[in-house]
Amino acid sequence: MEKVEFGKVGERMYREQLENGLNVFVFPKPGFQKGYAFFATNYGGMDMRFCLNGEWQDTPAGVAHYLEHKMFDTQEGNALQELAANGASPNAFTSSAITGYYFESTEKFEENLRILLSFVSVPWFTQESVDKEQGIIGQEIGMIEDSPDWKVFMNLMAALYESHPIRVSVAGSVESISHITAETLYACHKAFYDPANMVLCVAGSVEPEEICAIAREILPKQAGPIAEKSYGPAEPPHVAQALIETEMEVSLPLFQVGFKGESAPKGEAVLRQQLLGELALEALLGNSSPLYARLYREGLINQNFSYGYESDPGCAFLCAGGESKDPQRVKEAILEEAGRIVREGISEALWKRLKKGVYGNKVRGLNSFENLCVGQAKAFFAGTDFLRFAELFASVSREEAQELIASWVVPERTALSIVRPTGGGAA
Amino acid sequence: MSQVTRRELSPGVWLRAVHTEKFKSAYLSFTLLTPLNRKTAGLNALIPYVLRRGSVGHPDMESLSAALDELYGGAIEAAVRKKGETQCIGFAASFLDDAYTLDGEKILESAASLMGELLLFPYTENGGFSPAYTEGEKANLIDRIRSQVNDKRSYANQRLTQEMCRYEAFGTDRFGDEESVAAVTPEALWEQYQKLLREAGVEIYYCGSARADRVEAAVRIALAALPESQKRQEPSCEVRVTAGFSPNVVEESMDVTQGKLVLGFRTGGQTCWETEFSALSMCNAIFGGTTLSKLFMNVREKLSLCYYASSVLEPRKGIMLVSSGIEFDQYQTAKTEILMQLEAIRCGEIEDWEMEGARRTLIGAYRAMLDDQSRQEEFWLGQAVAELSEGPEELASRLEKVTLEQVKHSARKLELDTIYFLKGKEG
Numbered sequence: 001m002e003k004v005e006f007g008k009v010g011e012r013m014y015r016e017q018l019e020n021g022l023n024v025f026v027f028p029k030p031g032f033q034k035g036y037a038f039f040a041t042n043y044g045g046m047d048m049r050f051c052l053n054g055e056w057q058d059t060p061a062g063v064a065h066y067l068e069h070k071m072f073d074t075q076e077g078n079a080l081q082e083l084a085a086n087g088a089s090p091n092a093f094t095s096s097a098i099t100g101y102y103f104e105s106t107e108k109f110e111e112n113l114r115i116l117l118s119f120v121s122v123p124w125f126t127q128e129s130v131d132k133e134q135g136i137i138g139q140e141i142g143m144i145e146d147s148p149d150w151k152v153f154m155n156l157m158a159a160l161y162e163s164h165p166i167r168v169s170v171a172g173s174v175e176s177i178s179h180i181t182a183e184t185l186y187a188c189h190k191a192f193y194d195p196a197n198m199v200l201c202v203a204g205s206v207e208p209e210e211i212c213a214i215a216r217e218i219l220p221k222q223a224g225p226i227a228e229k230s231y232g233p234a235e236p237p238h239v240a241q242a243l244i245e246t247e248m249e250v251s252l253p254l255f256q257v258g259f260k261g262e263s264a265p266k267g268e269a270v271l272r273q274q275l276l277g278e279l280a281l282e283a284l285l286g287n288s289s290p291l292y293a294r295l296y297r298e299g300l301i302n303q304n305f306s307y308g309y310e311s312d313p314g315c316a317f318l319c320a321g322g323e324s325k326d327p328q329r330v331k332e333a334i335l336e337e338a339g340r341i342v343r344e345g346i347s348e349a350l351w352k353r354l355k356k357g358v359y360g361n362k363v364r365g366l367n368s369f370e371n372l373c374v375g376q377a378k379a380f381f382a383g384t385d386f387l388r389f390a391e392l393f394a395s396v397s398r399e400e401a402q403e404l405i406a407s408w409v410v411p412e413r414t415a416l417s418i419v420r421p422t423g424g425g426a427a
Numbered sequence: 428m429s430q431v432t433r434r435e436l437s438p439g440v441w442l443r444a445v446h447t448e449k450f451k452s453a454y455l456s457f458t459l460l461t462p463l464n465r466k467t468a469g470l471n472a473l474i475p476y477v478l479r480r481g482s483v484g485h486p487d488m489e490s491l492s493a494a495l496d497e498l499y500g501g502a503i504e505a506a507v508r509k510k511g512e513t514q515c516i517g518f519a520a521s522f523l524d525d526a527y528t529l530d531g532e533k534i535l536e537s538a539a540s541l542m543g544e545l546l547l548f549p550y551t552e553n554g555g556f557s558p559a560y561t562e563g564e565k566a567n568l569i570d571r572i573r574s575q576v577n578d579k580r581s582y583a584n585q586r587l588t589q590e591m592c593r594y595e596a597f598g599t600d601r602f603g604d605e606e607s608v609a610a611v612t613p614e615a616l617w618e619q620y621q622k623l624l625r626e627a628g629v630e631i632y633y634c635g636s637a638r639a640d641r642v643e644a645a646v647r648i649a650l651a652a653l654p655e656s657q658k659r660q661e662p663s664c665e666v667r668v669t670a671g672f673s674p675n676v677v678e679e680s681m682d683v684t685q686g687k688l689v690l691g692f693r694t695g696g697q698t699c700w701e702t703e704f705s706a707l708s709m710c711n712a713i714f715g716g717t718t719l720s721k722l723f724m725n726v727r728e729k730l731s732l733c734y735y736a737s738s739v740l741e742p743r744k745g746i747m748l749v750s751s752g753i754e755f756d757q758y759q760t761a762k763t764e765i766l767m768q769l770e771a772i773r774c775g776e777i778e779d780w781e782m783e784g785a786r787r788t789l790i791g792a793y794r795a796m797l798d799d800q801s802r803q804e805e806f807w808l809g810q811a812v813a814e815l816s817e818g819p820e821e822l823a824s825r826l827e828k829v830t831l832e833q834v835k836h837s838a839r840k841l842e843l844d845t846i847y848f849l850k851g852k853e854g
Contacts, residue, residue: 010451010527031449033794078728084719085780087787089795106794107787132731139734142684143752148577249682251573288492296488297559302567304574323570353496360499360523364452367800422682 001026001208006387009363013376013387014208021196021223024215025376026208029369035109035204036369039120040100040377042199043192045170046312047097050227052191059188060179062137062172065094067185069133070125071101079119088112096166097312098381100374109206110214117200117218123189130182138174148250152419156256156319159241159415163232166315191227195219199380201373231314237262239415247422254419256321257331261408263316266383270311272392273404275358277309277318280401282354283346284337284409285320291337300330313382318408321417331416338409341402351398359393429797431818432639436631436647439659443807444642445634453524453535453635454800456506457542457650458517459627460662460812463596468514469568469603470611470619475505475516476564477616480557481550485541494541498534499523503542509601510812511664511743515630516623518542519804524636535637536645543649547624555617568608572600576681580735583687583849584750590677591691591845595665597744625656630811634800662812666745668696670844678848685734687849688761690749695840699742699813705825706833710841711740712785713834714772715749719784721768726751732761743813747841755850762846772838777831786826793823 001014001024014026048059071092072079083090088105090112101120105112144150157167171177202211239260264273285291285307295301307320324330365371375386429447436442461471485491495501501522508515522538525531550557576582585600592598602608631650633642670693697707708716715722715738722736736751753761771777796802796819806819 008527029449031447032798034791034798080718081724081780081784084717084788085784087784087791089788089791090718104795106791135731136727136734139685139731139752139754143734146579146683146685250577252570288489288496290489293487293489293492297563299563299566302570304570323574353493356529357496357500359529360501360527363527364500364521364523366451 001212004385006390008390009366009387011366011387013385016212018195018212018215019222020220021194022215022219023199023380024212025199025201025380026206026211027201027203027372028206028208029204032205033106034104034369035202035206036102036104036373037113037116038100038102038201038370038373038377039116040098040199041192042097042197042381043099043188044095044097045168046165046231047192047229048165048168049230049232050191051230052227053225057187059184060172061168061176062170063180063184063188064099065171066133066137066177066180067188068092068094068099069137070130070185071120071123073124073129074119074122075124079115082115083112086112090116094170096170098378100377102370102373104369109204110210113202113211113214114218117215121193121195121219123186125182125185127182130180130185134177137171137177141171141174141177144169144171148248148254148419151246151248152254152256152321152417155244155246156258156415156417159244159417160239160258160260160317161235161315162240164235164315165231166312194224194226196223197226199377201376203369203372235315238412241415243416245418245420248419249422250419251421252323252325253327253421254321255324255327255330256319256417257327257334258415258417259318259408260413260415261316261318261404263311263314268384268388268392270382271379271384271388272396273316274309274311275389275392275396276400276404277316279354279358279396280404281307281309281318281320282358283350283401284341284405285334286354288354288357291333295330295333300324300326300333327416327418331414335409335411335414338405342406346398346402348398355393362389433816434639434643436643437655438657440629440631440650440653441811442631442633442643442646443811444639445803446636446638447634448636450635450800451524451527452521452800453538453637454519454521454633454804455538455542456517456519456632456804457546458506458515458630458632458808459623460513460515460630461623461627461660462663463509463512463514463599465599465603466607467619468599468601469607470616471514471516471623472507472602473564473568473608473611473616474620474623475507475518476568477556477560478545478549479503479505479518480560480564482544483548483550484544486550498538498541499528501534501538503545507601508808510809511662511741512596513662513664513812514601515808515812518545519801521800526636535635535641539645539649547650547652556613556620558613561611561613561616565608565611568602569605572602572605572608579683579685579687579849580750580752583689583847584748586677586679586849587689587691587748587845587847590675590847591746595667625654626658626660628659628661629653630808632804632807634803662814664743666696666698667693668745669693670842674843675845676848677845678850680850680852682852683849684851686753686755686758686851688751688753688758689847690762690765690843691845691847692747692749692841693844694740694745694747695842696745697837697840698745699815702825703833703837704742705822706829706837707740708789709785709826709829710772710834710837711738711747712789713777713781714738714769714838717785717788719781719788721771721781722749722751722765725768726761726764730764732757732764736765742809758848758850766843769838769841773835775831775835777834782831782834786829789826790823793819
């Protein structure tokens, strides 16, 4: 395996692409009790339309997530149960862009890894088992739809984007999943669960070569065809809708304000734009920015205020949100502050300090095996390596962050989503 | 391997230091331990939030955030927790470990001193807390209390606890209640703060690459101004062994799409102070503590009765909560099924894989705790409150010895005390 050193942050990564196209990444972690394995496919909730062997297919919203649920079924029973019986804590998630299966265990790591690779690569479901899952996922959808945080975010997506499938809920709706059959699931598995479309990331006190040996032993020997995806027509730079409001049983209005940007071209530019986006947000409205202190002092935001840079294939945006008695004023204040930054620039002292803070936070984040492995999987699908951030950090400049603010944080690219208390209570 | 030390710095002021070099960060917490009660809970909960607003040296959020940026994005959070009937208030912090600073700076001493400053040298006006900071944080705390309703799963658990322990200190929420927070004045808050500094037990926790002597020196300097006191309180907890004659049933309705059913049990005097507690831990894991449990496998997977069904223990209080998300009309069926699963354990209907799976999961969780600084802190704080000295390894080894007979016996002591059901408005 090839060894890559990231000395600054005290990490080492082994990498290899196997004969079947699978990319394997191993982060040795001496002194830790547990091992963590993350096996992911470059396929998520937004990949509803795809072309395999020259044939375009449209699948119902929620199918990637449905498939994730059903993958745990095996000929012998259920992989969750098998892993749990070995003391492992297994789970999985489906995001807009990827589906990942993982476990953490302090015993029998290699045996557990075999189980993981096996159940994810071998689909096993019947129409009966697929039908039964409708109830469970229906309940999950009900629970998600009761969540005001989810609602306010999904509404923001609908306001920012005209047609990009990031607008669609990863779990789908009770109606959309009713169209899912065993056949749909087999077709999607075939299209996207080929080793060549997947990565395996492992962290722990493990032997890197042994991980590759297990992957070779369990997974198919050869790469198969991978489906081509479509996200529909290109998005215009402006938002689809400036304001979207709804009511739910919440105590204070919840809000998310989003600023629509351009997605970076595949490769290191993705990571670079991510760093810039994060630093720009810190300068604009981060915990140590002048605006944050003012909004907090005026009681317009509270400790639930949070913000982030988000990107998926074909979309990238900045967002910030939380609870506020007056979300409109928060939005306006952010736009005004952006105007001031564009006129006056970010001060050198602030910039240096922010960089130090963001750097330290990112390094601390490497304590988490999950963060490391999921981060590497996503970075790899985007054409780069997660730990490259430590090197890139020195080169991102204040001017670039100012440019990002100048072009993204403007009224025509801004959307505001609000969830107000039912019946107009608590202003 | 890590090395754990415990030292009494002065009467009632304890330091627990965990030395290990495997993390990127150092974790430090200062916690005041005081009896939980309805009258003072809101007042106490407010204190760390007001202190976090500013100190003599860093009088506002901007200067505090700037100081944290300079410490490589260190995070100091106000922490308000409830362990049994002890309210734990203070600060929990995570900093970059000295090994990863860009120019070899030492962070521990500066970080400890900033935390000591926050705890002991608050920003004051006319010899007391700033009225503006007090009012601002009162409003935030009230929002926090009100927003507990947003997450229906934890809200339902909280409501059950309130109802079940209506006449015990445990029924009080860690944040107190809205009315008592609203009534707080800067003067009353100052008085309570001074009282806590003299009377509360003090628990300091460190985990990171520094040796215990260096940590002790840093903490002694940081807390030099803490009053010497001979009357620091020791924690206690009332344990009600049995439930009432028949379960108390509480039903409420809200605008939700999924119902929440919570069952509260008394554990018949089985608490963390008894050696038999390991058997109860196993019993809880087999019943509803893991993805292998009877509740998960039968009520969720086999019968598709609910999206989640799980159980948790409060080891100091001697209660167990079973919570589930269900369709409104499944109330009776779900309740009957949950109780039937418990009955199965009481009759010893436990398969080998259930027994061993639960054991491996619990032991794995204790081992994995050694890989996570904040979970270790949470664990040791719990042990400090209970005045117990066993570490995760010792508790794990006790689990190895638990027999099926003991689990059965443990399950027979559980008594259903209160049922809480949250249903929809039309239901």
